[in-house]
Amino acid sequence: MARTVKEKEKFDITRLRFVLLGLLVGLMTGTVVSAFRYCIEVGLRASRQVYGYLRVTPFVWWHWA
Secondary structure: OOOOHHHHHHHHHHHHHHHHHHHHHHHHHHHHHHHHHHHHHHHHHHHHHHHHHHHHOOOHHHHHO
């Protein structure tokens, strides 16, 4: 069962479209995951800084209460 030239050409374009869409989705997902991990890292760094400051002067938070 040999394919005709027209069917084979259409099949390759469809396959290429799916590959390109997969690459696009992968890049978008990777960007979102990288941004999420970066935000976690920055938040962890900030919480360590606050914890270190409150450890040295623990009664600072009373002024905010």
